[in-house]
Every structure is written in C-alpha cells, then in structure tokens.
Amino acid sequence: MLRWLLLVLLLGIWDARAQSVPVSRPYFMPDTVRAYKLARAHRTALLAQLEGAALPGNADYRNHYRRISTEAATDIYNTIRYSALLDTVLDAAVQRIFSRIQQGNPTLRDVELVLVRNPEPNAYAVGRTVVLNVGLLPTLENESQLAYVLCHELAHVQSRHLQTTLHERLSTLHSRDMRRQVRHIVQAEYNINSRMKELVMGLSLSSSYHQRRHERQADSLGYELLRRTSYAAPQAYRTLQLLDVADAPASETNPELARYFGCGGLAGRFATAPAPAKSIFTVAGPEKTPLQTTDTLKSHPDCAKRMAYLHGLAGGQIAEGPQPVAPAFARLRDLSRLEVLQSWFDTECYDHALYEALRLLPQQPAADSYARAIVQLSLYQLRQRLTEHRFTEVVSNSSSPQPAAFSQYLRTLHELRATDYADLSACFAQLPTSPAPVAASDSDEYALAARYAAAALAPDPAPAATLRRQYLADYPRGRLRELLFAESQIKRKSN
Structure with a gap:
C-alpha cells in the first residue's frame, strides 16, 4: 500500500510541477x-x-x-x-x-x-x-x-x-x-x-x-x-x-527500459537478451x-x-552530408515530433506510442510532461486491450524486417502479463522529472489523464474514480475523453 501511496504522491507532484513551467503540446482543435x-x-x-x-x-x-x-x-x-x-x-x-x-x-x-x-x-x-x-x-x-x-x-x-x-x-x-x-x-x-x-x-x-x-x-x-x-x-x-x-x-538502441521500468522485481524482465530461437511472436520476413x-x-x-x-x-552543384539546422527549423522539428507521437497514439498504435514517448524523454526535455503522460496512457491502453483479448490489434508482431531494437522491445511487450502493468506504471512514476519548465495552460488535461490512467492500473479503485469525475468535470470536451471513458460507459450501460 505504501508503494501505491508513493505513486499517487509522485503523480500529484508531477501535476503540480506541470502547472508551473512552459512546454509544447500537440495541437488540438475541438471545433472540427x-x-x-x-x-x-x-x-x-x-x-x-x-x-x-x-x-x-x-x-x-x-x-x-x-x-x-x-x-x-x-x-x-x-x-x-x-x-x-x-x-x-x-x-x-x-x-x-x-x-x-x-x-x-x-x-x-x-x-x-x-x-x-x-x-x-x-x-x-x-x-x-x-x-x-x-x-x-x-x-x-x-x-x-x-x-x-x-x-x-x-x-x-x-x-x-x-x-x-x-x-x-x-x-x-x-x-x-x-x-x-x-x-x-x-x-x-x-x-x-x-x-x-x-x-x-x-x-x-x-x-x-x-x-x-x-x-x-x-x-x-x-x-x-x-x-x-x-x-x-x-x-x-x-x-x-x-x-x-x-x-x-x-x-539502433532501445529506450532504456530497465531504467524506466526496472525497479523492484521487474529488473530482470528488461535485461538485454537475444531472442528465443523459435517464438510464436517472431515472424520471418519474406526473402527478397x-x-x-x-x-x-x-x-x-x-x-x-x-x-x-x-x-x-545539378552539374555537381550539390549539398551532401549533414547540414546545419537553424533554430527556427529545429523548433519545427521538435513540434513535429510531438505531432508524430500523438499520431501513433491517436491511431491506436500503442506499441509505437510507448516506444517513441520513451525515446523522446531524453531527446526533448521540454516535452517531459507530455511524453510522460503518453507513457502512462499507453500502458493503460495496452493493459485494457490485453484484458479484452484484443492485444494484437494495437501491438505489432516481432518480425525480421523491423529494426532489431524495436523487435526486441515488441518481444518484451508480448511477454508481459496484465498484472505487470500496475508495477510498470508505479516504477515509471518514481523517476525524477525533467527540470525543463512546463506551461500550465497546456499540460493540465494530459497530466490529469495520466494520473487517472496510473490510478486505474493500481489495485485500489477509489483514486481512479475520483480522478475520473474530476477529468469529466474539468474537460467535458477534452481530447482524451472518448478514449478513456466513452467505451467503458457504453459497456456498463449494455450489461
């Protein structure tokens, strides 16, 4: 129980921190x-x-x-x-x-x-x-x-x-x-x-x-x-x-999965190891x-x-090799990476969303709060699909044409049990946040949704119910409302 209290406390600190410092967020247009x-x-x-x-x-x-x-x-x-x-x-x-x-x-x-x-x-x-x-x-x-x-x-x-x-x-x-x-x-x-x-x-x-x-x-x-x-x-x-x-x-290297999720008894799950010789989740790519x-x-x-x-x-008049990136274009690239990450998440490719969010954390400290939110939300969605026996709809199979690092990551996802996701979420929440500032007006919905997702993964349902009511009250037309709550509401009404 002490561990879960620590989780809620850390998420609360993260949310308060997110309300005091500036960061970029993907664009959202509620009026379509x-x-x-x-x-x-x-x-x-x-x-x-x-x-x-x-x-x-x-x-x-x-x-x-x-x-x-x-x-x-x-x-x-x-x-x-x-x-x-x-x-x-x-x-x-x-x-x-x-x-x-x-x-x-x-x-x-x-x-x-x-x-x-x-x-x-x-x-x-x-x-x-x-x-x-x-x-x-x-x-x-x-x-x-x-x-x-x-x-x-x-x-x-x-x-x-x-x-x-x-x-x-x-x-x-x-x-x-x-x-x-x-x-x-x-x-x-x-x-x-x-x-x-x-x-x-x-x-x-x-x-x-x-x-x-x-x-x-x-x-x-x-x-x-x-x-x-x-x-x-x-x-x-x-x-x-x-x-x-x-x-x-x-x-060519994976995100540091052991660093993000390797606390407690999970440390051995993320050790780098070669793939098994034969696996039902490993699909041989066709020979060219x-x-x-x-x-x-x-x-x-x-x-x-x-x-x-x-x-x-061009008569040989060409630019070859890496070119300098102007600050203005570098900003566009940083913003576009956030949109790419949001695209993976919106299209329910939660394997890619989780992977790219973890890679984004060390690359763009200014996006720390947003990337952390996507990690928690992706873990929540992966656990949901696993318990609904729809995991393969949102997670790719490991196959040889894919980069080796990503294939190894996919094998790890396929080996996880539904009960593992609560520990993954708790481990991740214990990591110190980036010192980069985050803008309050941009971060509230994502931070609150991530707090709900983490609480929903935890054993005690009471905090999740409270956060659910808070989110629906604060963001009646929120970007994440349909994803987090609409399906569960429909299921409860039909049962």
Whole structure:
C-alpha cells in the first residue's frame, strides 16, 4: 500500500510541477468545422477534375474510372476531415514555404497544400492537392529540403501523372487484348494459376516501369521548380540522401527500459537478451527476390539512382552530408515530433506510442510532461486491450524486417502479463522529472489523464474514480475523453 501511496504522491507532484513551467503540446482543435469544410472542398474539386475529363473506351472502362474517382475523392475527404493539422505554427510554416514556391511558379498557384497528422515520412499529390505528412518534417534539416519535396509533388501535378497513370492502367485492363488473354487462360485445361500469375506479373512490371518513369520526371521537373524559387537548389540532392534513410530507426538502441521500468522485481524482465530461437511472436520476413532487390518492381527508383540522376542535373552543384539546422527549423522539428507521437497514439498504435514517448524523454526535455503522460496512457491502453483479448490489434508482431531494437522491445511487450502493468506504471512514476519548465495552460488535461490512467492500473479503485469525475468535470470536451471513458460507459450501460 505504501508503494501505491508513493505513486499517487509522485503523480500529484508531477501535476503540480506541470502547472508551473512552459512546454509544447500537440495541437488540438475541438471545433472540427474548419477541417470538415476543407475536406468537402477538396473532395468536390477532385471529383470535378477527374469526372470532367473526356472518357475514352467502353462502358466498363467508364464505370471503372468513375468508381476509382469516387474512391479517390472519398479517401482525400477522410484524410483531411480526420487528420488535417491546422495549427498556427507547423501548418503556418509549411504554407509559407509552399506560397514562396508558388510565387516562383505562378502557373501552380491553384494547387493547395494540406498538412496531415500522419507519422509516416511521406508526401503525395492527388489531383491539385498536395498532402504532406507531419512525419516527414523530423527527417529534414532545413526549409530548402522541404521545398524540394513539395516541388517534387507539384511536378506530379503539373505533369498530370495521376490522370495519366489512371488512364494507362484502365486502358490495359479493359483492352481487347487483355480480355482475350484472360479468356484463353480461363478456357485452358492446365496451368491456369501459373499462367494467370505470369499475366499479373507482366502488368506489375509494366505499371511499375511507368510509375518509375513518372518519378524521374518529377525529380527533374521538381528540381527546375525549386531553381525558380529563392530556396537553395543544391539541397535537393541532400533531400534524397535523407529520404534514403527515412524509414531507418533514428537509433539502433532501445529506450532504456530497465531504467524506466526496472525497479523492484521487474529488473530482470528488461535485461538485454537475444531472442528465443523459435517464438510464436517472431515472424520471418519474406526473402527478397532478385526482382525486388534490383528495383524492377518498385514504383520509386532507389534513392541511389535518383541521387545519381540529380547529381547530373545539378552539374555537381550539390549539398551532401549533414547540414546545419537553424533554430527556427529545429523548433519545427521538435513540434513535429510531438505531432508524430500523438499520431501513433491517436491511431491506436500503442506499441509505437510507448516506444517513441520513451525515446523522446531524453531527446526533448521540454516535452517531459507530455511524453510522460503518453507513457502512462499507453500502458493503460495496452493493459485494457490485453484484458479484452484484443492485444494484437494495437501491438505489432516481432518480425525480421523491423529494426532489431524495436523487435526486441515488441518481444518484451508480448511477454508481459496484465498484472505487470500496475508495477510498470508505479516504477515509471518514481523517476525524477525533467527540470525543463512546463506551461500550465497546456499540460493540465494530459497530466490529469495520466494520473487517472496510473490510478486505474493500481489495485485500489477509489483514486481512479475520483480522478475520473474530476477529468469529466474539468474537460467535458477534452481530447482524451472518448478514449478513456466513452467505451467503458457504453459497456456498463449494455450489461
């Protein structure tokens, strides 16, 4: 009991501390009307653009085209409606960069940029909308590199690659030659499956070739678009260097799990050890075929090939290797890391959320209170899903394609019992907080929600009930209300 009293006391000190010092928090917009209107506008514009085109081909071709157009419009609507990041810092910064690009390329002024809360480092163009995932920002070093990414996507727009790809694929699928080949294969007595696979492989190779051709065009035209701006064109080459390792882990080492959770009897659970030779949670990754390793089936060419091509375009005038990061851009990267972490949590990827929160703690002391809250909330959600027999919905399986450190961390998660989570929470709460200041107005909801989560994991239910009432009273429209309380309320009413 003394241990749990210590837990509540420490969490109380953490909350009081959080009310006295400044820190950044992910952006939260309780009124979603703006995102709804923006999503509708982009859906309408995309449908008008795609359906306004003159459609060749037969009725099957046209019906297929309209179905794809509707699906694309629905997808862009959902992406913006539920993921648009319309804050006054990150969105304002990327929109300013996008506007400067358009000033140098006035024919593209009608294209719009939408920043979305998605942790994957990616950007793409749909119709005359460029979608930028916030997960791309932490991987870059300066505005010129971001400008090249945006110019690359604008090049896709200007070249009408979406429409070209759509027409090429549908023309192939609905051609007389394709129908004749399928008919002959279906009517054959032998080797139907193998012959159908050969046909599909041919389609894949053809479509991948055309997509890679479009990527090279976008690299070339994107570089020219960048040269027309005030941004540094040599940074285009460095951008490709960074994208080449964007999916690699920032660190090959795990967060110090033993430091965060190794108090008392849990110390041995987090000792570094090799994975068991055989485990039901270890999934062997498929071996890569020569086609995959030689870039044949990739829609994007290998970055090494793209860099070589860009090196020639730039006449050797390139920026190579790590670049200095200006303080203003460093702040954007720090804020974007918080949005990436929140993205993992909002999409119920609690394995990633816990992992990234633990990694963030030593990297950004100013985000100490927020990262600590995500740790406690992730532990709470993991325990909930484990007791509901839904653990695999929110935790990945360990597999060989994943970084070794992350796979080891996943194996540890899979070995935990439901009763372990209370001890994990108590251990974590005993760690000293960062001396970095935290702003009161930003931290209250997260700190209170984390106190509730930690109390809900503890054996005594009374503190959790009190904190639940306090949260619902203080934050009737809080960001975490639905996640923490809505499902349990529904279940109690239905029982």
